[in-house]
Amino acid sequence: MNTASWLKIIGFTIGLIPALAGAALTVIYDSGDTQPIAPFLDAFDSTETTIPQKQVTQRPQLGAADLASLLPIRSPGLTPSPIQPKTHDRPFARPFFLVGSDNLSRQWLLEHRDRLKEIGAVGMLIQADTLDDLQTIAELAAGLSVMPASGSDIAKALGLSHYPVLITPHGIEQ
Numbered sequence: 001m002n003t004a005s006w007l008k009i010i011g012f013t014i015g016l017i018p019a020l021a022g023a024a025l026t027v028i029y030d031s032g033d034t035q036p037i038a039p040f041l042d043a044f045d046s047t048e049t050t051i052p053q054k055q056v057t058q059r060p061q062l063g064a065a066d067l068a069s070l071l072p073i074r075s076p077g078l079t080p081s082p083i084q085p086k087t088h089d090r091p092f093a094r095p096f097f098l099v100g101s102d103n104l105s106r107q108w109l110l111e112h113r114d115r116l117k118e119i120g121a122v123g124m125l126i127q128a129d130t131l132d133d134l135q136t137i138a139e140l141a142a143g144l145s146v147m148p149a150s151g152s153d154i155a156k157a158l159g160l161s162h163y164p165v166l167i168t169p170h171g172i173e174q
Contacts, residue, residue: 071134074150077156078098080105088170095167096167099137099146106140125148
């Protein structure tokens, strides 16, 4: 590529900067823990070059990587209890299941784990209180994908009030 071509590209790029600067920002996700950026920018403006003698060590904010920040996991409107199987006409692409960390869910997951793996089901852990609860379900899942999340919206859409359940393209069962 010759110099004239590069200059055209650079000129075009520089011409975009004012247009991009005026573009509206879109918030994709807000955890509620949003902090202003101003205190972080102060570090760049500081002319001080010495390191403070005593630095306060804070636990890093790891977001989703910090499992304790996800706890407790709650799904209002859902309780552990037996259910009656029912059919539905919602064409889910993949089977999925809802479990909690309660004894009924643990036993159900242990009993159905092989079938869940066989059909490629993914899970949602919809109730847990402690890191031990998360660890126990992960161990019982033994290779199944289980993500912690509230199941209230899904339950409302499917008319569910109890778990554990398996939701397939054809119905809901326990």
